[in-house]
Amino acid sequence: MLLHKGCYRARLAAGPADVAAAQALRTLCFRTGAADCDAYDAACMHVLVEEARTGSLVCCFRLLLLESGAELGRSYSAQFYDLEGLRAFRGRMAELGRFCIHPDQHSADILRVAWGAVTALVDAKDVQMLFGCSSFAGTSAAEYLDTFAMLKHRHLAPPCWLPGVKAPDVFRFAAGLRPRPDPKLAMLRMPPLLRTYLVMGGWVSDHAVVDARMNTLHVFTGLEIAAIPAARKRRLRAAAG
Template structure:
């Protein structure tokens, strides 16, 4: 069993079988509420991380998948490249991982689940010499009105560096960086920010200047990147303490 991390009652491991993948797909289907089984052509080429509750007969409580690339030259084969023009990242020379389909069981609220998931990701990044982590960070629903403070904060504090900034590709987008003029209410913004995206931002992550309206998944999502070398030292120590 390829265990990445075991902490308290939770264990994170890599999927090893078709049964493991089927369990992850079933959890995703329930968490995302897509109706039909959440499975696609990226599943067979990704590594899948399962977070299990050892005090509940190994019940699956969280999962995500990872697509590893040797450099930005391969970014066109990523899931995100379907929705964003990522040609600006083709010159990134280091190894990259796309993290996707992240979900936590809707009946589970223990904050340690997210911590263990990030600890497992940190262990994977360290073991494989990854220099950038990226993916699509999703807001529930496709209406922008309730997230305006969150988008305003992304505009004012967290836009991607110009050299990496994704360009528009999807037909239906919300160009928040050019359209929003409001100053963000920080408290409201953080309350509406998805937990996964909040964690990215705390570590120095950045986002695209527009959100994609994904009606199939019933989400708004922003491209999110995190350069491992840019993570603040104190935050990196904390992550590695969890991963250790």
């Protein structure tokens, strides 16, 4: 058990049945039709967030540990982004992927418990950078223009870490974005996972990848653990305690 807070608990998958349950939830959330499973599943730790009383699965994600940026070629994200700049990162890294919450579940405590579990694993494994693909539902950029404009103006990666374009179908933030995005609309359309990354000091790529198989747009997202504000770290560790 990673943690138990209020109505929810988080734990690592104990075997193939747990991984299959996570894959089933991913299939439901991402609406992939065919079962959402891939070769990366075997290399990852899978975390399940469950309703404590019933054991119902309400959220899941997976983590892939890398010893340094030199191992980024093993990551899921490396299929879609040129991560050459990040290969110089010397600390341990973890790729957070396939994060999803059951569409019928709306409690904010689920996200809090999930981040508490992430924090517990980051601390236990001495992770220095968390990264992954933050997904937007659908493959049309039109409804996310305010969000993408805000990301471009406020949250781009440092030049030394900025991912390059690799995927064949991308939406570049330099093209067609509003010079003055509507902040309320931008936040409304921003996925909760990405919003949490950003309040902790995270950053994103300068383009979104159009992923037709997963029916999403996604942006590369990075978070250097050392850059998280001290007050935020205390809250995260309190949630993980």
